[in-house]
Amino acid sequence: MTHDPTQAAPAAAIAGTSYSDFDAPLFVAWQLNSACNLSCLHCCEEVGDHLFSDELTPEEVTFFLKQIVDLRIPYVAISGGEPLLHPRFFEISSFLRAHGTSLKVETNGLLIDRQVANRIGALGFRSVQVSVDGSTPQTFRMMRPNGDWEKVVEACDHLVAAGVTTEIVFVPSKFNIHETGDVIEMAYRMGTYGFYTGKIMRIGRAARNWDLLCPTETEYEKFFDVLKEKQTKYDGKMKIYYYPYDVVEELRYRLDCPAASLLVIPNGKVKLIGPLPFVCADLRRHSLSEAWQRYKRAWREPEVVTFAKRVVEDPRLLGEANKWVELYPGC
């Protein structure tokens, strides 16, 4: 043990500390349910046509929540499906917040009226991320058939009015990439905390619709120019976050540096990472602590490394991401 507190000063980043050094995950991305009131062209989870018939039972959800708290997992993101469709959404959120867990919710916003926004506001979420994939109803509906743009914008207004840290999530595609700047301007006018974007991920339904959706390199160049310009314009006023890498680059990086996080899908299976099909644990059979140990081991499995390298060579394999492969069947 060192006696010099200056050596204890926080490092600038996690560099030098591997995910395997942590006693438990630092982050859990939890796909709470698979039900959704939309059927978006770019949905990573393919909700609507990939419904789970074996979602965690209320008792299993309660047990999972207790383990999150017991392991002192600091940060949880809840998504779906559409998480607000889950009958226990507020009960689950309240439990996590009551135990001090930082909570982010990813929603399409359609179920957020003034009353729901106020309930969310009272719980003090880290943030609510609302998907707004266009600055006009017409563009929005191209990505989200039957989506109600006006209602989503209204939801953002309600959230902001309720004091919720509201973040706009924008997935660029051929249909909407030209409206990036307009959506940022809209986000600022609405008083949101931030704007999040990055290249569209070739997973799930987006993989099937790839040729229809994926912007060209020229369109991406303009997109990033707009983001840089807006980032300068709104410096200190609104956060503009963008991830410059695509999912393949992310995967290449994760092969060397897996994240200290778990991805839990609605039936309690634990996936290694969204773009890969591998399942390393099942929360019906394994404790969260065991799942974490299995996750750490799984990243070193030759099957995982080989497949991930193949994906890097041939990104079309990302289309396999939702065809789950049990890494340790029966164990």
Add this chain to the structure above:
Amino acid sequence: MQFEKHVRVRQEKFGAVVFETLSEKLFVTNETGARILRLLEERKSVDAVAADLSRVYRKEPVGIREEVQEFVQKLQTNGIMMKEPQE
């Protein structure tokens, strides 16, 4: 002294990890830092933290106080702890 709203601290075998969840930034620290963080979570003052470290590590409290103060300033600069109103 208070931690910022979205900051979570967890003790680890190697020390502690600090997660500023709003900006999604992670910081790691060794065992001494972990001890300081634990005391700060208990709302101990810089003087009280320095006194504790002085007792545990058998060092003069004067030098330690400056080091703790510097540590706290780094926490504030990184958005982990709130700045005191007079600062």
